[in-house]
Each structure stands twice: as structure tokens, then as C-alpha cells.
Amino acid sequence: MARYPFQEFAANTAWVMLHGVADDLLAWTRLLACDGELAKAEPKTLQDRVLHAPATLTRGSRRRWLNFPPTWPWTNQIG
Structure with missing residues (x-):
């Protein structure tokens, strides 16, 4: 119990x-x-490369799209 917040x-x-x-x-x-x-x-690696990605959320055709910039090094490994 000493290590719990x-x-x-x-x-x-x-x-x-x-x-x-x-x-x-x-x-x-x-x-x-x-x-x-x-x-x-x-x-930790997933957090640094995916969760901190400078992505934008757009709407169109009754759907939502998560757009990653093409210059982001791990764009081709996401999604």
C-alpha cells in the first residue's frame, strides 16, 4: 500500500x-x-511515436478521419 497514490x-x-x-x-x-x-x-515508444503525433481530425462523408502529416516518420506504420 505504500506505493499507491x-x-x-x-x-x-x-x-x-x-x-x-x-x-x-x-x-x-x-x-x-x-x-x-x-x-x-x-x-513508452508507442506514446512517443503515435500518441504525440501532430494529427488532425477532420469530418467528411459522415465519417471522421485522422490525418497524419506525410513528413511524420511513422505515418506509414500507423493505420
Whole structure:
């Protein structure tokens, strides 16, 4: 219990659950949206290369599109 961020058991339980959900989201992102070396990347690498990408979200044809710039080094491995 010394390493958890809160003093209350309920708050630590919620924190652990949230951590598990975040881990699952990263795993599904690697599985569904990444190719090549990013499909096997560690969470820190995935965060640096995908989650910090300078992408734009656009709407058109009743859909949403996530557009990565062509100069981003890992554009061809995402999506």
C-alpha cells in the first residue's frame, strides 16, 4: 500500500482499474492500428511515436478521419 497514490482503499481501487483500462487501450491500439515495429513496441515508444503525433481530425462523408502529416516518420506504420 505504500506505493499507491492515495490513502483510501476505494481511490486506489479506482486507480488500479483505470490503469488496467489504459493498458488495454494501448494493447488494442497496437493490435488494430499499428504495423511493423510499432505493432511490437513498448508503451513508452508507442506514446512517443503515435500518441504525440501532430494529427488532425477532420469530418467528411459522415465519417471522421485522422490525418497524419506525410513528413511524420511513422505515418506509414500507423493505420
